[in-house]
Amino acid sequence: MTVLVSGGAGYIGSHMVWALIDAGEQVVVVDRLSTGFEWAVAPEAKLIRADIADTQTIAEIIKAHDIEAIVHFAGSISVPESITDPLGYYQNNTVNSLGLIRTAIATGVRNFVFSSTAAVYGDPEGDQPVTETALTLPQSPYGASKLMTETMLADAAAAHDFRYAALRYFNVSGADPKGRTGQSTRGAANLIKVATEAAMGKRDRIEVFGTDYPTRDGTCVRDFIHVTDLVAAHLDALTYLRAGGESLIANCGYGRGYTVREVLDAVRRISGRDFEICLGGRRDGDIVSSVADSTRARTVLEWSPRHDDIDEIVASALAWESALLRSNQQT
Incomplete structure (x- = not known):
């Protein structure tokens, strides 16, 4: 089978x-x-x-x-x-x-x-x-x-x-902890992917879409898994x-959200690199906050997440970007 x-x-x-x-x-x-x-x-x-x-x-x-x-x-x-x-x-x-x-x-x-x-x-x-x-x-x-x-x-x-x-x-x-695969598509729009590319010098800047949302720092909140x-x-x-x-x-x-600014701060801190952040207007289709209640997955499917840590997610994404630079596998 x-x-x-x-x-x-x-x-x-x-x-x-x-x-x-x-x-x-x-x-x-x-x-x-x-x-x-x-x-x-x-x-x-x-x-x-x-x-x-x-x-x-x-x-x-x-x-x-x-x-x-x-x-x-x-x-x-x-x-x-x-x-x-x-x-x-x-x-x-x-x-x-x-x-x-x-x-x-x-x-x-x-x-x-x-x-x-x-x-x-x-x-x-x-x-x-x-x-x-x-x-x-x-x-x-x-x-x-x-x-x-x-x-x-x-x-x-x-x-x-x-x-x-x-x-x-x-x-x-994030990316496979064993380094076997990761987000590799050029032009991908995932926030952590874009931010880690900026940290690795693949982008000259990153744009934040909307800074006037009713959140703790004005940027959108997302649950990163x-x-x-x-x-x-x-x-x-x-x-x-x-x-x-x-x-x-x-x-x-995971049931916990991070703002866009918090994610960018984490990428800067973990990479030890700075990059330009441009503040722009809101995009059509973006929402203010999206955080999951995953009780059903944890109980019915008996799902037990093991990587619920924004620093670990960012670190694995940075490691993958480094691997792509070395291998030139991104297209």
Whole structure:
């Protein structure tokens, strides 16, 4: 039995592949390599260059490799980009996911773990941390496209012998502690990625979007989760589904937020380097604060994060940037 990882050559997907290999699983990666890297895939996994939109090829892969579960990462992830290219996001994140879900059900795959996002909540109203029962009012096509896929999964699970776990990520950051993979896409917009690039001299400055938010220092608040803990939650979700667990939605975050300024201060302190910070206006689609209540993941999935430390997250990201500079693997 084998696990298919869509988008397994990308940032989070490549970490997932390494985690599955470390756990003794057989893994097939499907990635069109539009933003991912062949070198990021664990050599023990089989990489097939294909697009999940090609449902005939996906069906053939599932049958040929006796795929028992799918972990679905393939998709587009930028809030600002989704605002300028909404139809592209609905195509890649929603329509293509529909094809993958339909193909999974048609070929007898019963277990499906989906890479969702806290962007489905929009600007959370009421108390934080945010629970999974909070209203879902996405403020960007990115969040809406992911929420549509969650809806399709729920309806499919109600109609078929099919179960899923949709994990709503908060702000994923950091890199593999063993240095095997990390965030490598040039032009990535993740705050810690951008800040560590600035610290390493890859960017001449970093821009802060909005300094007048109603927070402790005027900048947005985010719950940053180490990518290694995030993929551990996926492994726990897969174990849960295999044991017959019911379909579920679960937040993945630590329940503690940091402002943009606090993150930049941490990068400066840990790197020992200064870099220019430019203060700009708010961006469309950005929200004030987003912090996870991850009680469901911790109790139902028995998830136990081990890297809940902003300094550790930043240090691992800096180590990866240093590795990229040495190897010149970033494109």
